[in-house]
Amino acid sequence: LARAILFDLTSAPPATATAWPEQIMNVTYGDTIQLVGYDIPGGTIRAPGDVLPVSLLWHALDTVPQNYTVALFVMAEDGTLIAQQDAFPAYNFEPMTTWRADSLHRDNHGLQLPSDLAPGTYELWAALYHWQTPDERLPVTDATGAELGSYAVLATITIQP
Numbered sequence: 001l002a003r004a005i006l007f008d009l010t011s012a013p014p015a016t017a018t019a020w021p022e023q024i025m026n027v028t029y030g031d032t033i034q035l036v037g038y039d040i041p042g043g044t045i046r047a048p049g050d051v052l053p054v055s056l057l058w059h060a061l062d063t064v065p066q067n068y069t070v071a072l073f074v075m076a077e078d079g080t081l082i083a084q085q086d087a088f089p090a091y092n093f094e095p096m097t098t099w100r101a102d103s104l105h106r107d108n109h110g111l112q113l114p115s116d117l118a119p120g121t122y123e124l125w126a127a128l129y130h131w132q133t134p135d136e137r138l139p140v141t142d143a144t145g146a147e148l149g150s151y152a153v154l155a156t157i158t159i160q161p
Contacts, residue, residue, distance in 0.1 A: 020036065020037065020057070021036065021037035021038050021039045021055065021056075021057045022037070022038075022039050023037045023038050023039065023040075023154070023155065024036065024037040025037045025038065025152060025154065026142070026143040027140050027141065027142055027143070027148065027152045028061070028140070028141050029068075029127075029128045029138040029139070029140055030128070030138040030139065031061070031062070032060060032061050032062045032063070032064050032065070033058060033059075033060060033061065033064060033068070033096070033128065033138070034058070034059040034060075034061055035056060035057070035058060035059075035126065035152060036057040036058065036059050036104070037056075037057055038054060038055060038056050038057070038126075038154055038155070039054075039055040040052070040053065040054055040055075040124075040155060041053045041055065044155050044156065044157050044158060045158045045160060046113060046157060046158070046159055046160070047113075047159065047160060047161065048113060048114065048115050048116060048117040048118075048159060048161070049112075049113060049114070049115035049117075050113050051110045051111065051112055051113070052074070052083075052110065052111040052112075052113055052124070052157065053108070053109070053110050054072060054108070054109045054110070054111065054124070054154075055106060055107070055108045055109075056070070056089075056106070056107040056108075056109070056126070057104060057105070057106055057107075058089065058099075058104070058105045058106075058107055059102075059103070059104055059105075060096075060099040060100065060101060060102065060103045060104075060105070061101065061102070062101045063097075063099070063100065063101055064096040064097055064099050065097070066096070066097060066130055067088060067092070067095045067096045067097055067130075067131070068088075068089075068096055068128040068129060068130055068131075068138065069086050069087065069088055069128065069129055069130070069131050069134070070086070070087055070088070070089055070107060070109070070126065070127075070128060071084065071085070071086045071125075071126070071127040071128070071129060071137075071151075072084065072085045072086075072109055072111055072124065072125070072126055073124070073125040073126075073127070073151070074111060074113065074122050074123070074124055074125075074157060075122060075123045075124075075125055076120075076122055077120070077121065077122070077123075082113070082114065082117060082122055083111050083112060083113055083114060084111075085109055085110070085111045085112075086134075087109060088131075089105060089107040090105070090106075090107055090108075113159070117159050118159070119159050119160055119161050120158075120159055121156050121157065121158050121159075122156070122157045122158075122159065123153050123154075123155070123156060123157070124153070124154045124155045124156075124157055125151040125152065125153055125154065126151060126152050126154050127140075127150055127151040127152075137150035137151065138150070140152050
């Protein structure tokens, strides 16, 4: 059994940082996990082939009953999937079932953008699901309780040549 992790040299907030992220979301996945917000170190303007760093700040509203997978998607305007990364938070070095109620957790990811990606704008989505049932994502609600569906739109990414 081996674990391979793609690294990027872009500076990201340290795992121990509990500073609030630049982009506040306050969306809730299921009943127990809130995405406080995110950072995209280096900004949202990227080139084809870049690694898109995404740093999420999660808030456990209660104990988390199972380990969920974080799914990040880069989507074209027409709904075409461009890039996807699925991973446990902190690459399972800190399983969600160990999160205590009212605790904060930094979770850093890097999505490899295709080298032939056309210039334009794309959306970055985030979803959570249990690894055994990937088609059953947790429902997402905003701060008012309005249902957003099975994912939250985090940002618009601009690709320039």
